[in-house]
Amino acid sequence: MLYSPCKLRHLQKDTDEKNTSREDDDTSAEDNTREGSFKKRKFLPKELKEKFACARPSGKQVKDFNHHITAELEKLAAAYKSKKDTWRALGYQKAISAIRNYPRPITSREEALSIRGVGGRLADKVAEIVESGKLRKVAEVCEDEEAQTLQRFMGVWGAGPTTAHGWYIQGYRTLEDLREKGNLTRHQQIGLKYYDDINSRIPREEVAEIENYVRSAAHGIKKGLIVMVCGSYRRGRATCGDVDVLVTHPDGQSHETVFQPLLNKLRETGFLTDDLVTQEDNGNQKKYLGVCKLPGEGQKYRRLDVIVVPYCEFAPAAMYFTGSAHFNR
DNA sequence: TACCAGGGTAC
DNA sequence: GTACCC
DNA sequence: GGTA
Ligand SMILES: O=c1ccn([C@H]2C[C@H](O)[C@@H](COP(=O)(O)OP(=O)(O)OP(=O)(O)O)O2)c(=O)[nH]1
Ligand SMILES: [Mg+2]
Numbered sequence: 001m002l003y004s005p006c007k008l009r010h011l012q013k014d015t016d017e018k019n020t021s022r023e024d025d026d027t028s029a030e031d032n033t034r035e036g037s038f039k040k041r042k043f044l045p046k047e048l049k050e051k052f053a054c055a056r057p058s059g060k061q062v063k064d065f066n067h068h069i070t071a072e073l074e075k076l077a078a079a080y081k082s083k084k085d086t087w088r089a090l091g092y093q094k095a096i097s098a099i100r101n102y103p104r105p106i107t108s109r110e111e112a113l114s115i116r117g118v119g120g121r122l123a124d125k126v127a128e129i130v131e132s133g134k135l136r137k138v139a140e141v142c143e144d145e146e147a148q149t150l151q152r153f154m155g156v157w158g159a160g161p162t163t164a165h166g167w168y169i170q171g172y173r174t175l176e177d178l179r180e181k182g183n184l185t186r187h188q189q190i191g192l193k194y195y196d197d198i199n200s201r202i203p204r205e206e207v208a209e210i211e212n213y214v215r216s217a218a219h220g221i222k223k224g225l226i227v228m229v230c231g232s233y234r235r236g237r238a239t240c241g242d243v244d245v246l247v248t249h250p251d252g253q254s255h256e257t258v259f260q261p262l263l264n265k266l267r268e269t270g271f272l273t274d275d276l277v278t279q280e281d282n283g284n285q286k287k288y289l290g291v292c293k294l295p296g297e298g299q300k301y302r303r304l305d306v307i308v309v310p311y312c313e314f315a316p317a318a319m320y321f322t323g324s325a326h327f328n329r
Numbered sequence: 330t331a332c333c334a335g336g337g338t339a340c
Numbered sequence: 341g342t343a344c345c346c
Numbered sequence: 347g348g349t350a
Contacts, residue, residue: 080347090333091347119348158339160344185340187344231346244346277345280337287337287346305346325346329334 062236065105069126070096072135076125079142082150084161095122097326106130149173155199156184157191157276157303190274194291197301201239208233209294210243210302217265218247222254226314230321231305242303243292246321252311259286259308266292273301285309285317 064070077092098117099106112118112126129135141147146168152175153164172178178192191198207229215227228234231244247262249255259279266272273291280287285307292304309317320328 077347085347087333088347091349094333094348117348122347158344162343185344187339242346277338280346282336289338289346307346321346323346325334328346 061238062101063103064100064238066099066102068133069106069129070100072129072138073099073122073125075138075142076135078151078154079147082147082154082161082164091117092122094326097324099126145173153178155191155195156188157194157198158185158187159191163188187276190276190291194274194301198291198303200300201241202243202300202302203239204233204237206294206302207240207243210292210304211245213271213294214245214247214262214266214306217269217271218258218262221261221265222249222258224251225249225254225258228318230318231323234318234322235324242305244321245304245306246314246318247306247308248311248314248317250311255284255308255310259288262308263288263306269295271295272304284313 073092073096077089077096080092081089094117095115098115099112102115106112106115106126107130109123109127112123113120118126125135125137142151149168149172150161150164153159153167153172154161156175156178159167167178167182170181172182175192175195178184184192211227211229211233215225218225218227226246226248228246229243230246231242232240233243247255247258249258263272263278271292271294273293276289276291278288278290280289286309288304288306290304291301293299293301307317307321
């Protein structure tokens with residue numbers, strides 16, 4: 001990420017057709033009813049409160065009113081992605097993101113259609129789920145052996161549709177096949193080793209523990225370091241796929257020297273168990289991707305991403321790293 | 330019908 | 341160059 | 347898949 005003003009331009013424009021909410025919130029410009037009680041600003045025009053998620057109180061937890069719908073659509077999105085039907089998968093993903101952040105339960109095809117990113121065909125599917133609780137298309141597309149195997153293989157970190165298909169046509173069907181016969185890159189070996197843990201969601205309470213662990217290590221290296229978890233955690237999700245840690249320092253200088261020492265410190269204590277990408281440079285940003293585990297019995301292995309950025313890029317880096325991916329795109 | 334973000338590393 | 345990832 |  002370059003964090004140039006140019007890159008950020010689209011974030012501030014066309015607010016009324018592209019939705020201003022980071023979680024990509026709900027819908028198109030018109031419907032959006034939501035009380036929104038800003039005590040200090042009684043004069044805030046009602047249209048604004050209805051139009052902008054940022055003008056409404058967020059409350060503490062991010063709700064997931066339409067989980068039954070997004071869970072079903074997720075299955076199709078994943079299946080299309082595994083079949084390399086990229087753009088169809090993107091369409092599904094955008095709709096899922098919009099529905100996930102729609103602020104109340106959807107009860108009709110028309111209501112679904114009012115959401116930006118949900119067109120006629122997806123609205124039909126939403127309606128079917130609302131009425132029957134499931135989608136016949138899922139059985140059709142996702143439940144044969146090939147589809148299920150591709151999904152299984154793509155759960156290996158570092159394996160995408162091409163690799164999964166390659167393993168499939170070599171006759172592999174199980175993770176055990178991969179372990180004993182498969183040709184795996186270093187990333188994929190790690191992904192397979194921790195398959196179950198990496199594919200488990202992380203409760204946000206545990207993410208907070210990991211944040212504190214990294215913060216303690218950071219403060220042992222340099223006083224004043226800012227350690228902030230971004231990603232789905234910062235967007236308020238109850239569970240997260242991984243932990244995205246942003247590190248910076250208000251002196252505007254220290255970011256240059258903390259990256260490797262911080263990682264080394266986390267390695268020494270055994271917190272970092274495996275490295276995926278030890279250093280990825282982008283402008284002044286440094287990024288680490290790896291696997292970690294909190295001390296103590298029964299802790300799972302978790303995917304950890306760390307970026308270290310100069311303080312002057314703190315805000316845009318936090319924006320990028322908080323996402324969602326859909327919002328950034 | 331054209332387009333769907335923009336950047337990086339591993340192989 | 342391609343595959344995969346953030 | 348959806349949007350323009
Ligand atoms: O293709 C991508 C993927 C990620 N990001 C940014 C936004 C995202 O929020 C952040 C962290 O990525 P991650 O994959 O961890 O996404 P997440 O939003 O944290 O979701 P999850 O709960 O799956 O980790 O990096 C992008 O800009 N583009
Ligand atoms: Mg994340």
